[in-house]
Amino acid sequence: MGIFSKSPIQNMESFNCVDLIHPWSKSCIKGNFAMFIDSSKGFFFFFIIMHGVQYLFRLRNKKKIYIRQVLFNFMRSMSFGVSYATLFVTMNCVFLKMMGKFNNTLFVYGSPIICGLPIFFEAPERRKITSTTFMSMFLESFYKILVNRKIIVKSKKFETLLFMLVNAFLMYSLRIRQEFTDKKDTLWIFTPASPRNEDHSGNISHNNEKKCPHEYSCKENIIRKTLKYSVLGLAMALVRFTVYKVMSPLKTQESFFQWRSLQLSYFISAYVFIFETVNCYLCKLDGKHHSIHTFWSGLLSGISYWLSPNLQIMSTAATILLKIQGEELKKKFKLPDLPYGELSFVYSNMFILQRLIFDNQTVPKFFLNLLQFATSKRANITLEAIKRLYII
Ligand SMILES: [Zn+2]
Ligand SMILES: [Zn+2]
Numbered sequence: 509m510g511i512f513s514k515s516p517i518q519n520m521e522s523f524n525c526v527d528l529i530h531p532w533s534k535s536c537i538k539g540n541f542a543m544f545i546d547s548s549k550g551f552f553f554f555f556i557i558m559h560g561v562q563y564l565f566r567l568r569n570k571k572k573i574y575i576r577q578v579l580f581n582f583m584r585s586m587s588f589g590v591s592y593a594t595l596f597v598t599m600n601c602v603f604l605k606m607m608g609k610f611n612n613t614l615f616v617y618g619s620p621i622i623c624g625l626p627i628f629f630e631a632p633e634r635r636k637i638t639s640t641t642f643m644s645m646f647l648e649s650f651y652k653i654l655v656n657r658k659i660i661v662k663s664k665k666f667e668t669l670l671f672m673l674v675n676a677f678l679m680y681s682l683r684i685r686q687e688f689t690d691k692k693d694t695l696w697i698f699t700p701a702s703p704r705n706e707d708h709s710g711n712i713s714h715n716n717e718k719k720c721p722h723e724y725s726c727k728e729n730i731i732r733k734t735l736k737y738s739v740l741g742l743a744m745a746l747v748r749f750t751v752y753k754v755m756s757p758l759k760t761q762e763s764f765f766q767w768r769s770l771q772l773s774y775f776i777s778a779y780v781f782i783f784e785t786v787n788c789y790l791c792k793l794d795g796k797h798h799s800i801h802t803f804w805s806g807l808l809s810g811i812s813y814w815l816s817p818n819l820q821i822m823s824t825a826a827t828i829l830l831k832i833q834g835e836e837l838k839k840k841f842k843l844p845d846l847p848y849g850e851l852s853f854v855y856s857n858m859f860i861l862q863r864l865i866f867d868n869q870t871v872p873k874f875f876l877n878l879l880q881f882a883t884s885k886r887a888n889i890t891l892e893a894i895k896r897l898y899i900i
Contacts, residue, residue, distance in 0.1 A: 523610035523897070529600045531893045532886075536601045543597045544590065546884040551589035554882045555582060557754065561747055581631045588638075591626040593883050596861075597890070599623065620861040624854035628847075639853035640695050640827055645872045646856035647823040649863050652870040664817050671822050672810030678829040679783070679806030683799045685832060696828045697744075698737065698780060700787070700802045719791045726788040734781045741776030745769060755881040775816035783809035820874065865894055 530539030599619040655662045686702040701721040722729040749769045786805040791797050863871050879887045
């Protein structure tokens with residue numbers, strides 16, 4: 509991937525962890541301890557927000573919440589976050605002591621890989637969210653590299669077309685998956701309705717005679733779903749706005765009711781409205797419900813990306829599509845039972861940290877904000893030192 513696009517300086521063997529990794533303290537122990545304390549503070553508030561939002565959505569779905577479980581999961585997240593941040597500093601100090609001098613490979617590959625391993629401390633359910641978020645940031649970063657190298661041109665038209673395609677395959681894959689499983693634990697906001705209904709004896713009956721896979725009349729269904737998702741979109745826009753405001757209080761002066769903040773909810777409303785309308789139209793046209801309909805409905809509903817061009821949305825959709833296809837491949841070729849989600853996190857994290865070291869223009873803004881917030885700005889001191897000393 510040409511990671512070494514900018515060359516490290518010549519006499520890097522003279523580098524010391526004191527100058528490069530923890531410039532705030534001459535002692536390794538004190539240097540590590542300061543990162544430990546600051547990331548404990550930062551991640552404490554970060555995970556309170558993240559877990560809080562997750563439980564709010566759970567309450568909405570009327571799922572039971574057990575206090576002991578909540579606290580236990582919070583501790584698991586904290587041990588993951590704090591060891592992630594601290595291990596990057598610790599490993600660099602350990603490698604330097606072990607090798608006696610600065611080793612470039614260990615700096616670029618060793619520490620970033622090892623600091624990703626604490627993902628195994630997290631609760632399995634939250635690992636999915638974390639690995640999906642990081643994989644989607646990896647794709648976003650990769651896309652930005654292609655744009656920077658002028659391999660693809662940054663244009664709203666191209667991005668919308670790309671999203672339409674990704675969305676068409678995503679909707680189709682989600683719909684196909686529903687035929688075989690009851691899996692609904694996808695991280696994508698919208699899942700096409702399943703025509704699969706079980707009668708009282710447990711037999712599966714496909715209700716093709718009703719043509720459309722929904723309870724109400726077509727018109728009523730479209731209005732109901734669009735309204736439901738508009739409210740959900742508004743809630744998500746509010747959460748996103750609040751998190752962004754808390755994480756970078758200096759940068760945003762805008763109000764919630766501006767176009768930029770509300771874009772996400774307009775996107776979701778238009779997305780669901782177009783999807784349901786096209787789906788019903790195709791059902792009427794064919795006389796019955798085919799899974800391939802979701803492909804065309806997905807393709808057309810992808811146009812709504814135009815309202816809210818956002819690489820985060822695009823890369824999240826692509827990540828979920830890749831995950832579903834990955835599961836299929838695993839089944840088809842009977843691949844060994846490895847922790848693929850966790851491994852994808854370790855790889856994506858290594859890739860993003862390398863971009864951070866060599867070219868932070870291509871690092872997603874969310875990651876930069878996260879790092880700054882979760883380490884109480886301590887990581888920024890390291891980053892500045894790396895930029896000043898390591899890169900010419
Ligand atoms: Zn040190
Ligand atoms: Zn219908």
